[in-house]
Amino acid sequence: MTQSRRVAICSPLRTPVGRYLGTLAPLEAGALGAIIIKALVERSGIDPARVDDVVFSQGYGSGEAPAIGRWSWLAAGMPIEVPGFQLDRRCGSGLQAVATAAMMVQTGVADCVLAGGVESMSNVEHYTTRARHGARMGDMVLWDRLSRGRVMSQPVERFGVISGMIETAENLARDFGITREASDAYAVRSHRNAAAAWQAGKFDAAVVPVEIAQKRGDPLVFAQDEGFRADASMESLGALKPLEGGVVTAGNASQQNDAAAACLVVAEDKLGELGLEPMLWFTGWSAAGCDPSRMGIGPVPAVERLFARIGLDWDDIGLVELNEAFAPQVLAVLKGWGWAEDDSRIDMLNVNGSGISLGHPIGATGIRILADLAHEMHLRQVRYGLETMCIGGGQGMAAVFERAA
Numbered sequence: 001m002t003q004s005r006r007v008a009i010c011s012p013l014r015t016p017v018g019r020y021l022g023t024l025a026p027l028e029a030g031a032l033g034a035i036i037i038k039a040l041v042e043r044s045g046i047d048p049a050r051v052d053d054v055v056f057s058q059g060y061g062s063g064e065a066p067a068i069g070r071w072s073w074l075a076a077g078m079p080i081e082v083p084g085f086q087l088d089r090r091c092g093s094g095l096q097a098v099a100t101a102a103m104m105v106q107t108g109v110a111d112c113v114l115a116g117g118v119e120s121m122s123n124v125e126h127y128t129t130r131a132r133h134g135a136r137m138g139d140m141v142l143w144d145r146l147s148r149g150r151v152m153s154q155p156v157e158r159f160g161v162i163s164g165m166i167e168t169a170e171n172l173a174r175d176f177g178i179t180r181e182a183s184d185a186y187a188v189r190s191h192r193n194a195a196a197a198w199q200a201g202k203f204d205a206a207v208v209p210v211e212i213a214q215k216r217g218d219p220l221v222f223a224q225d226e227g228f229r230a231d232a233s234m235e236s237l238g239a240l241k242p243l244e245g246g247v248v249t250a251g252n253a254s255q256q257n258d259a260a261a262a263c264l265v266v267a268e269d270k271l272g273e274l275g276l277e278p279m280l281w282f283t284g285w286s287a288a289g290c291d292p293s294r295m296g297i298g299p300v301p302a303v304e305r306l307f308a309r310i311g312l313d314w315d316d317i318g319l320v321e322l323n324e325a326f327a328p329q330v331l332a333v334l335k336g337w338g339w340a341e342d343d344s345r346i347d348m349l350n351v352n353g354s355g356i357s358l359g360h361p362i363g364a365t366g367i368r369i370l371a372d373l374a375h376e377m378h379l380r381q382v383r384y385g386l387e388t389m390c391i392g393g394g395q396g397m398a399a400v401f402e403r404a405a
Contacts, residue, residue, distance in 0.1 A: 006268035007102045008278035009401065011044040012371035014261035015210050017225045017359035018122070024222065024258035025122035026212055029058060029363075030065030033072025033118040036260040039208040040114065041078070044264055045275055051264075052110035054084030055101050057093030057117040059362030060124045060145055061086060068118060090153065091323065091389050092287065092397035093117060094261065094366025099285040099399060101265035111270045116262030117368075119361035121146060123258075146256065153393035154292035163244075165392055166253070168295045169326035170246040175294065176332040180247040183327035184237040187252035187356050190324055191232035194353025198224060202352055202379070206371040227255045228357040252327035254355035261367035278404040279374045283384070284310040285399035296329030298396020299388040300336035306398045317400075318382030319348050321369045323389035324355035333390070352376060365389070370401070377403045 015036060018024030024032065033056060041048050056069030065071040070084030089096040094117030101113035126142045150164040162168065172178065197203060203225075211219035229236075229251075237251035266276055286309055288301035299322060307313050314337075324330050339345055352358075352372055355365065369387050377385045381403070388398035 004106050005108065007105050007282040008266045008268055008271055008276070008404065009098070009280040009282060009370070009374065010264040010266055010276045010278055011040055012261070012263035012279060012367065012374045013040055013043065013206055013208050014364070014368045014371045015208050015259050016222055017227060017361055017368065018222065018258040019226050020256035020258070021122045022226055022258070023212065023220070024120070024210065027120065027210070027258070028064060028123045029062065029118045029120040030068060030071050030075055032120055032258065032260040033068055033116060034075035035210055036116060036118070036208060036262045037072055037076040037078065037114065040262045040264065046112070046264060048078045048082065050274055051082050051112050051114050053104065054082060054114045054116070055087065055097045056084065057087050057089070057097040057363040057366065059088060059090055059093055059119055060121065060149065061088065062125060069116065072118070089287070089395070089397065090392045091325065091360070091362055092366060092391045092395065093363045094368065095285070095370070095387060095389065095397055095399055096366065098263065098265060098282070098367065098370060102282045105265055105267045111267045112274060113265045114262060115265050115367065116260065117364040117366055118260040119363040120258045121256040121361060150392060159292050162293055165295070165325065166244050166248050168293055169248050169329045170244060171294050172296050172332040173247045173328040176335050178247060178328040178331045180242070182331055183247045183252045184234055186327040186331060187237055188232050188234060190350065190353045190356040191229045193351060194225070194228035194357035195230035197352035198228070202376065203372065206375050225358050227257065227359040228353060247328050248326055252356060254325050254360035257359035257361035259359065259361035259364040259368060261364045261371055263367060263370065279378065280401040280404055283400040283402050285397070287395060287397045290394045290396060292394030295392055295394045296325055296390040297332060297336055298390040298394070299333050299398060300396065302396030302398040303337070303386070303388055306400065310400060312384065312400060314345065316384050317348070317386045318380065319351065319373060319377055319385040321354065321373050321385065321387045322350060323360065323365055323369060324350065325360065325390055327356060329390060373401070377401070
């Protein structure tokens with residue numbers, strides 16, 4: 001078995017990100033997964049029989065498409081001999097799919113793995129925990145898996161009730177002295193960066209348009225993210241009321257979304273044989289835990305651990321993608337990294353927007369970020385790019401990628 005082979009990232013792609021109950025709502029997660037798999041096979045030119053495994057991430061798994069990597073692969077009409085599975089590290093799931101695929105290649109158990117992520121938050125189900133054994137009398141509670149998953153991200157017996165991710169962002173705002181004005185200003189930057197990126201065509205090469213069947217006429221072609229606000233301003237965001245009485249509003253928080261994303265994770269010594277061109281090299285990754293009530297600070301220990309592991313530091317990084325769960329969470333992380341408010345490194349942060357503007361389809365976010373990061377790294381001729389995010393339940397994750405010449 002070959003040990004520690006160099007790992008290439010090939011053909012990272014994503015669908016446009018749909019709003020919650022928006023354009024992509026008619027497509028459940030399994031169908032979205034099949035769409036991105038078909039597109040990846042077609043665009044990369046890979047012989048699908050040469051894919052050794054399919055690893056897909058999903059934050060809100062469903063019995064309608066269990067082991068969604070396998071399910072979507074089959075739904076895409078791909079060879080039945082190729083296996084697949086599903087994983088969940090909440091907001092870090094997509095990046096974890098890539099890291100897991102990379103480890104499979106590094107250790108020689110696979111030469112080519114399709115890593116993907118998908119989420120259809122518009123179709124996350126309501127459920128009950130009482131129906132299996134029956135309820136002799138009284139009401140039966142039906143939980144909304146979206147909101148329930150945020151409350152139950154950590155054991156209540158140990159940490160008490162954390163009402164959701166908004167509470168964790170408000171905690172960081174108090175801890176780090178983050179104001180509503182600063183939060184809104186950061187959100188305006190995110191929306192404007194996303195709008196400018198679309199205007200400049202920066203996402204065109206990575207985005208796979210999705211056709212949605214209509215009752216009459218031709219299918220609707222969905223080709224652009226629908227959550228960013230090109231007209232966002234301090235005045236428009238300032239008019240929004242805080243969601244829980246603090247600094248977080250619907251305008252400076254990430255959205256609930258639908259999307260899929262995928263890439264090929266391949267051994268360097270198999271690229272020529274498979275006819276593939278690398279976009280990035282996988283340098284390394286890390287995960288770290290933190291207080292669930294301050295989950296948004298997770299990128300701070302995760303990046304510290306990663307830099308120590310791979311021997312790089314901030315001077316080596318040319319682009320940073322920090323997923324925007326909430327504006328005050330991003331600003332708290334920057335303070336945790338020791339960045340000043342006027343730090344020049346902010347110019348390399350989320351240059352094309354992120355979760356606040358582009359959206360946060362949980363299971364797909366990590367690879368959505370990777371697809372956008374890869375193309376921007378080539379555009380700017382950046383050697384190293386950092387991707388990092390906070391994770392519900394008190395975690396952070398980070399990875400560094402090197403541009404393939």
